[in-house]
């Protein structure tokens with residue numbers, strides 16, 4: 001420590017000149033505030049760079065399609081349809097007007113099943129995270145149910161709900177409610193204890209504590225859990241539609257095979273499932289990032 | 296409102312055990328109204344635990360804390376803790392954080408106090424920034440502003456500047472003293488930095504290793520601003536270092 005530093009005043013007025021040289025104290029400088037406002041966890045990618053970034057994945061996609069085409073041709077067309085045939089099949093579905101119907105049917109079931117799972121799973125999980133006794137009581141049962149694939153519930157679902165929309169909705173609900181509840185409980189467990197202490201210090205309790213502190217503090221981790229659960233829900237709807245109903249993308253795949261070995265339609269259905277799953281994931285990812293923005 | 300012997304905060308035979316170890320061992324001390332008391336002690340000796348009990352976040356195993364004559368049995372808005380690790384809410388702006396403790400007040404009063412708190416700690420211009428966009432020092436300033444806005448008469452500060460660089464720490468210390476001189480809150484300020492304690496405090500409590508007991512109370516009879524080369528300053532510092540078992544340079 002230099003003698004000069006040692007003599008720095010530890011009290012007295014913070015003079016204007018001190019404030020001016022201290023970057024901590026950039027008070028009253030609005031432009032300084034503006035420079036900190038790049039609210040993204042990741043580096044901002046300018047538009048041109050974003051477009052350039054599309055290059056490699058497009059090249060990989062084109063390469064794969066080409067390989068697929070060549071392989072399909074080489075096999076004599078018996079093992080797998082060519083990309084062109086699949087594109088035509090998608091066109092055929094669109095032309096007959098069933099493409100949109102099937103997509104909407106699948107999304108409808110996922111929306112209901114997943115929506116109900118969020119409505120029940122989030123409060124349940126928050127409560128499990130908050131009350132250790134509830135967690136201890138329920139956790140073993142939840143852990144026991146968790147490894148049971150939602151597919152294993154199909155017979156019971158059909159027994160209870162018949163061949164109707166209710167069966168897949170029930171299966172999707174089952175498949176997503178547990179991951180959602182577990183994610184919400186883990187998110188509450190992960191809240192730094194100082195946030196809760198500060199909140200109690202300012203007199204918060206009850207519903208206000210939940211809405212003002214617990215929920216926002218748990219939100220980022222909760223959103224990640226929701227995204228993973230939605231991925232599961234989307235896989236389950238396809239499986240459920242193969243058995244329990246007569247519409248939707250899962251039905252399209254089994255029907256195309258059973259009704260005429262139309263493997264071009266089978267692969268078309270698979271591709272559509274992939275694309276829509278990707279879009280759903282991207283949607284929640286965007287939400288997730290906006291939840292992360294401020295932290 | 297003080298107890299008969301004039302103490303505003305009165306800590307008696309406070310013990311805390313985290314099984315199987317004892318953390319605090321019959322800690323007793325008093326703090327007068329408007330006094331700035333620093334607590335120093337070795338790392339891990341139980342300083343934060345002491346603060347958590349004083350602030351009412353944690354019940355002691357034995358002993359009692361009375362503030363203004365009343366037994367502490369939970370946190371309260373009239374005594375606000377500032378934490379070792381940043382406890383500003385990352386999902387709220389600086390302004391919203393500072394106004395957080397003012398939920399019951401009228402909108403106008405709230406706005407007035409938020410503006411005053413932000414001004415007091417020199418965060419003007421950053422009202423709408425989120426904590427992750429702030430430096431560590433600015434976050435601690437925001438937390439101090441949040442505590443000040445409640446107009447709490449008692450502040451418990453747990454190494455609030457501990458994670459900051461030397462110059463920022465000096466600056467924040469000076470600013471804290473300014474605020475305290477103007478408003479005369481009762482402050483218990485925990486630190487592991489002996490220089491910091493001697494620069495700030497009216498009185499320094501020295502804790503032993505875990506389980507912590509009060510080894511000594513060192514009164515710092517020096518005016519402010521303090522001359523860091525004055526013999527009395529150096530004597531007080533060396534005395535405390537000695538009490539902590541650190542050999543003199």
Ligand SMILES: Nc1ncnc2c1ncn2[C@@H]1O[C@H](COP(=O)(O)OP(=O)(O)OP(=O)(O)O)[C@@H](O)[C@H]1O
Pocket residue numbers: 313318336337338339340341342343344345379487505
């Ligand atoms: N919840 C807990 N359960 C068990 N042990 C704990 C708990 N909290 C703290 N301890 C122990 O109590 C002791 C004192 O912890 P405390 O955080 O009070 O120390 P400190 O003096 O504030 O340390 P530092 O200087 O690192 O801030 C430590 O040995 C710690 O391991």
Ligand SMILES: [Mg+2]
Pocket residue numbers: 342343344379453
């Ligand atoms: Mg500590």
